[in-house]
Amino acid sequence: MSDAPLVRLERHNDVGVIIVNNPPVNALSPGVPEGIVACFHEAEADPAIKAMVLIGDGRSFIAGADIRNFGKGRPPIPPGSRSHDVLDTSTKPIVAAIHGYALGGGLENAMACSYRIAKRSAKVGLPEVLIGILPGGGGTQRLPRLIGPKAALDLIVSGRHVPAAEALTLGIIDAVVEDDQDLRESAIAYARAMADARPLPKVSTRTDKLEEAKSDPGIFDAKRKEIARRARNQKAPYNCILAVQAATELPFAEGLQRERDLFNELENSDEARALRYVFFSEREAARVPGLDPEIKVREINTAAVIGAGTMGGGIAMAFADFGVPVRILEATQEALDRGMGRIRSNYETSVKRGSLAADEMERRFARITPVLSYDQIGDADAVVEAIFEQMAPKREVFAKLDAVMKPGALLLSNTSALNIDEIASATKRPQDVAGAHFFSPANVMKLLEVVKGAKTSPDTMASTMAMGRKIGKLSVGCGNCDGFLANRSRAPFNAEMVIMLEEGALPEQIDKVMVDFGYPMGPFAVGDLAGLDIGAESRKRRAAADPNYRKLPIADRLVEMGRFGQKTGAGWYRYEKGDRTPHPDPIVKQIIADVGKELGIEQHAFTEEEILRRLLFSSVNEACRILDEGIAYRSSDIDVMWLHGFGFPRYRGGLMFWADQIGPKAIYDQISVWHQRYGNRWAPSPYLRALAESGTSFRNAKPGK
Numbered sequence: 001m002s003d004a005p006l007v008r009l010e011r012h013n014d015v016g017v018i019i020v021n022n023p024p025v026n027a028l029s030p031g032v033p034e035g036i037v038a039c040f041h042e043a044e045a046d047p048a049i050k051a052m053v054l055i056g057d058g059r060s061f062i063a064g065a066d067i068r069n070f071g072k073g074r075p076p077i078p079p080g081s082r083s084h085d086v087l088d089t090s091t092k093p094i095v096a097a098i099h100g101y102a103l104g105g106g107l108e109n110a111m112a113c114s115y116r117i118a119k120r121s122a123k124v125g126l127p128e129v130l131i132g133i134l135p136g137g138g139g140t141q142r143l144p145r146l147i148g149p150k151a152a153l154d155l156i157v158s159g160r161h162v163p164a165a166e167a168l169t170l171g172i173i174d175a176v177v178e179d180d181q182d183l184r185e186s187a188i189a190y191a192r193a194m195a196d197a198r199p200l201p202k203v204s205t206r207t208d209k210l211e212e213a214k215s216d217p218g219i220f221d222a223k224r225k226e227i228a229r230r231a232r233n234q235k236a237p238y239n240c241i242l243a244v245q246a247a248t249e250l251p252f253a254e255g256l257q258r259e260r261d262l263f264n265e266l267e268n269s270d271e272a273r274a275l276r277y278v279f280f281s282e283r284e285a286a287r288v289p290g291l292d293p294e295i296k297v298r299e300i301n302t303a304a305v306i307g308a309g310t311m312g313g314g315i316a317m318a319f320a321d322f323g324v325p326v327r328i329l330e331a332t333q334e335a336l337d338r339g340m341g342r343i344r345s346n347y348e349t350s351v352k353r354g355s356l357a358a359d360e361m362e363r364r365f366a367r368i369t370p371v372l373s374y375d376q377i378g379d380a381d382a383v384v385e386a387i388f389e390q391m392a393p394k395r396e397v398f399a400k401l402d403a404v405m406k407p408g409a410l411l412l413s414n415t416s417a418l419n420i421d422e423i424a425s426a427t428k429r430p431q432d433v434a435g436a437h438f439f440s441p442a443n444v445m446k447l448l449e450v451v452k453g454a455k456t457s458p459d460t461m462a463s464t465m466a467m468g469r470k471i472g473k474l475s476v477g478c479g480n481c482d483g484f485l486a487n488r489s490r491a492p493f494n495a496e497m498v499i500m501l502e503e504g505a506l507p508e509q510i511d512k513v514m515v516d517f518g519y520p521m522g523p524f525a526v527g528d529l530a531g532l533d534i535g536a537e538s539r540k541r542r543a544a545a546d547p548n549y550r551k552l553p554i555a556d557r558l559v560e561m562g563r564f565g566q567k568t569g570a571g572w573y574r575y576e577k578g579d580r581t582p583h584p585d586p587i588v589k590q591i592i593a594d595v596g597k598e599l600g601i602e603q604h605a606f607t608e609e610e611i612l613r614r615l616l617f618s619s620v621n622e623a624c625r626i627l628d629e630g631i632a633y634r635s636s637d638i639d640v641m642w643l644h645g646f647g648f649p650r651y652r653g654g655l656m657f658w659a660d661q662i663g664p665k666a667i668y669d670q671i672s673v674w675h676q677r678y679g680n681r682w683a684p685s686p687y688l689r690a691l692a693e694s695g696t697s698f699r700n701a702k703p704g705k
Contacts, residue, residue, distance in 0.1 A: 007035025009042055014050040014195065015188045016043035025063035026056040028105045033083040036109070040086055040094075051191035052094040054087070054113055055184055060100030061122070062109060067131060067276055071268050079256070084112035084137050088204050093194040097187035098122045098173065103161070107172075108137035111146060114200050116173040117190055118164040119183055124172055127159035131279055132236045132272030132651065136263035140243035141204070141255040147171045148209040149248050150216070153223050156240045204252045213248035220245045233518050234651050236266055270661070274653030278643065281636035281654070286469070288452075288477040289633050291462050298408060298463040300470060304329065304377035305384050306397055308339025308370070311414060312386035314442030317343060320367040321443060322471040327369045327377050336370045343368060346443065374404045382410035382467055384436055389537070391418055395426040402427035410463055412436035417483045417538070420453035430455035434464045437484065438473075439645050440530070447644035448473035453480050476640050479631040482542075486641045489626055489655070492618035492681070494535070497523050498552045500614060501592050504603025507572040508584045513611045518649025523615075524572040525582050526647075528565035532558055532572075550681065554595050558588070613670065620659045621671055621685050628687035628704040635698040656698040668692035 006029075010017045018039040020026045036054070043049045056062055079085070087094060087109060096102070096110035098118035107124050110116050118124070126135040126143065134140060135156060144152040147170045155162060167173045177186045213219060223241055231237040239262040246258040266272050287293070303319045303326040305312045312328060319326040330336040347365055350356035377383060383405060385397050394413060401411050411433045413423050424430035435451025448468035452461050461477060468475030478485035497510055511522020527535065536559040543549045558571060565571035566580055573582035596603045626632045639654020652658045659667060668689055674682040691701055 009039040050195040062106030064104030087112040132275040304380040317443035431457040528571035624685035664691035
């Protein structure tokens with residue numbers, strides 16, 4: 001451990017430079033705020049110092065608080081003694097010099113300074129809402145005074161990171177320094193130029209921007225209505241609004257106390273605990289057990305994609321969006337033209353929505369090169385096969401790739417369920433083969449499921465994980481089995497929701513339960529969006545492989561009727577022309593009644609709790625089998641998969657974190673009852689039984705083999 005102080009004061013003639021040095025991101029860990037205060041007092045007391053600069057060493061200014069310290073019952077810091085409170089008392093100008101990130105407490109400290117300058121590549125923000133709390137260091141009181149309550153509401157309630165150019169326009173920062181300029185020297189010059197400026201600008205004493213709330217008092221209720229759908233069941237976004245509202249109604253000191261009270265309501269809430277857990281789980285997912293963290297990964301500077309369909313085109317866009325040139329291969333010119341047209345259309349939609357500049361669209365599109373021959377992709381660093389989900393064609397593709405790809409290229413399959421070992425056996429280099437399961441739409445969804453085959457080499461696994469991160473994905477590793485981690489753990493949920501229909505539940509009832517739980521859409525509405533024919537193909541394959549596979553007659557009957565979902569105007573719901581709103585359909589209700597009668601099932605009414613628990617407990621039970629087999633490396637990886645692959649509500653922490661709130665024993669007891677009632681599909685996992693008997697949580701359980 002280094003003996004260097006976390007914070008030090010350097011003198012540059014008449015300017016004192018306070019430097020934070022707490023790698024890797026200069027978080028406000030214990031000792032850092034105290035160091036800032038000590039250096040400030042030293043500089044404040046030195047008559048030779050006329051102005052100060054607050055800056056971070058390394059790659060960032062101050063990237064926020066140390067999240068590990070939240071929820072641990074820290075003793076309250078006396079009012080007026082926190083670093084941002086102390087900086088606010090300065091009698092000398094202080095310039096916050098921002099590079100990298102100034103987030104949360106970092107921005108709060110910067111706003112307590114007299115001036116703020118930033119490198120063009122820097123980003124600022126108050127993202128605390130994303131971990132279930134609110135800015136508790138004066139952020140909700142200073143930001144509205146700096147940029148107005150309406151803009152402050154947008155930033156604080158969304159938690160988004162703001163680029164320096166936008167921060168300058170909003171008024172968060174006072175000047176932008178080009179990236180090739182020396183930030184420290186620029187900040188010292190800025191501080192020296194402002195050394196004699198009086199009175200010192202203090203954000204805490206400003207009131208001019210707060211007038212906006214008096215002229216438009218409805219902004220707070222409008223924001224509540226705006227977030228009502230996406231923030232349902234959550235408290236943090238609403239407390240953020242209350243805190244900003246307090247800034248417009250109370251003197252600064254009273255507003256700070258109101259902010260602290262609202263923060264205290266949140267810090268130990270279930271919501272905040274779940275979101276902190278997610279924060280660390282996402283970072284833990286990057287670490288694959290057994291892989292040497294020092295392993296040399298392969299550089300992926302060029303890529304190729306086999307197949308220009310919806311998935312292939314999305315994968316090509318995922319590479320192009322992050323600056324990686326990619327060649328996309330199809331069997332015919334017609335299919336290739338159709339695929340490239342779809343890619344351009346997707347980009348044009350983003351331009352129309354305002355989320356992508358037209359010139360940036362052209363740069364990205366230009367990185368995608370259509371080709372018709374395997375010989376044209378042989379020098380790519382990685383190739384992703386993305387053809388239809390059948391083993392024979394995939395093996396044929398991999399045999400061709402084996403013949404043309406350069407040594408050391410990553411040979412990856414986008415399969416969502418098929419055996420990676422069987423695919424790899426079509427090559428003479430199975431060590432270079434892995435699964436790279438993108439989720440649809442591949443250019444949007446952040447999750448990448450990286451599947452390790454029996455012969456996948458450690459550096460192939462590490463390189464594929466790193467490739468995912470390079471193109472903005474959250475890479476999660478797992479072992480090889482039918483359905484891998486994500487789809488295998490989800491399969492019982494998908495089956496149970498249709499089985500409950502046979503027992504008399506309706507699609508709209510089940511969808512309502514899941515939306516009320518926090519999902520953005522119910523599973524039947526999602527099925528209609530994705531296409532019911534896709535699920536039917538998967539069921540056929542599984543039924544052919546497993547004579548005991550349970551058929552889903554209601555779903556199959558809808559597909560036989562040509563009801564594929566939104567694309568045919570009818571599926572689980574009916575859809576009006578040009579409208580994606582799902583409408584309950586009496587035809588579906590009649591099919592449910594008919595199938596129930598044919599199967600001899602006595603249909604009954606369902607409680608919302610039974611619907612929720614049957615859906616989720618079925619997948620918890622399967623997840624336990626996956627953990628027992630060592631397919632999943634830890635329960636938190638399952639949570640990350642469900643959060644990013646299936647829309648599980650983030651503020652509930654993920655499937656297994658949610659299950660831990662109920663407890664393995666309670667879940668085991670309920671599943672045992674359903675086993676007796678419904679048969680073998682509810683047979684409890686031995687792994688679940690062991691956890692129930694030992695009192696071990698899912699979070700602390702060790703995987704099997």
